[in-house]
Amino acid sequence: MSENRKQILExxxxxxxxxxxxxRLIAALESAPxxxxxxxxxxxxxxxxxxxxxxxxxxxxxxxxxxGTDKATKVNIRVPMALIRAGVRLGGLIPQEARxxxxxxxxxxxxxxxxxxIKPENLEEIVRQLDDxxxxxxxxxxxxxxxxx
Amino acid sequence: xxxxxxxxxxxxxxxxxxxxxxxxxFLIWLLLLPFAVVLTPIFVIVCxxxxxxxxxxxxxxxxxxxxxxxxxxxxxxxxxxxxxHVY
Numbered sequence: 001m002s003e004n005r006k007q008i009l010e011x012x013x014x015x016x017x018x019x020x021x022x023x024r025l026i027a028a029l030e031s032a033p034x035x036x037x038x039x040x041x042x043x044x045x046x047x048x049x050x051x052x053x054x055x056x057x058x059x060x061x062x063x064x065x066x067x068g069t070d071k072a073t074k075v076n077i078r079v080p081m082a083l084i085r086a087g088v089r090l091g092g093l094i095p096q097e098a099r100x101x102x103x104x105x106x107x108x109x110x111x112x113x114x115x116x117x118i119k120p121e122n123l124e125e126i127v128r129q130l131d132d133x134x135x136x137x138x139x140x141x142x143x144x145x146x147x148x149x
Numbered sequence: 150x151x152x153x154x155x156x157x158x159x160x161x162x163x164x165x166x167x168x169x170x171x172x173x174x175f176l177i178w179l180l181l182l183p184f185a186v187v188l189t190p191i192f193v194i195v196c197x198x199x200x201x202x203x204x205x206x207x208x209x210x211x212x213x214x215x216x217x218x219x220x221x222x223x224x225x226x227x228x229x230x231x232x233x234h235v236y
Contacts, residue, residue: 056219071227078221082150086212093201093209 003124004029010125053124054131054148055081063142081127081148088123091115150215152178159232174235 005026012022061075094102099115106113118126130148137144156172196203222233 073224073226075225076221076223078219080216080219082216082218083213083220086209086216090209090213093206095199095201 053081053128056149057081057084057130058145058147058149060145061142062144081130084130085123085127088118088126091118150212151218152211152214153218153235155236157232157234157236159230161230163228 008017008022008025008029011017012019017025057079059075059077059079062072063074064072094115102115103113133146133148135144135146152174154173154175156174158170158172160168162168192206193203196206217235220233220235222231224231
């Protein structure tokens, strides 16, 4: 099954598009390139399909006027999404016992997060969702911006 | 997926000195290869002991190293500017 077809079925399962729209999208995928598929579906479905997966996670820090000088310190980091994918895949190899311990340790620190929920099968969806991520912290002395691109 | 081959490091100091380094990572991989060959049996034994497929583990580590291609770090401070890019 192709990636686009899988994505259409996932959107249908999540209720983002109707069965009729899904059928039109699949038909358009089979007969024409992606650009024409986008025009016959709902705007949301077309947008999701047309949008390429993000390639990088970017972290920008602007610490203006810190360290006793007028000049700002700027940090610009670009991490490939492939690194995140590889990390998740590596995490999938962690033995169950170790994951349970990590979960327990995080719960003890107040983070109710289950490492078992991150699986290589969900990877593409996780990366695609990161596309909508944008964290901006704006304080007096520093600005931090994290986003996918 | 291939491993990163070159890293470019550029440093500009407060005095205005520019240092540009092209680090040939492929040479580092070649230097590490004999160690990897020697350590592979130990790695496989450890993987089997903890119940992890050694081939999957090696593939996962390979992907991690390969995924460093395109990493970019830039720090611009009053004292120095550092630029690192992995190709």
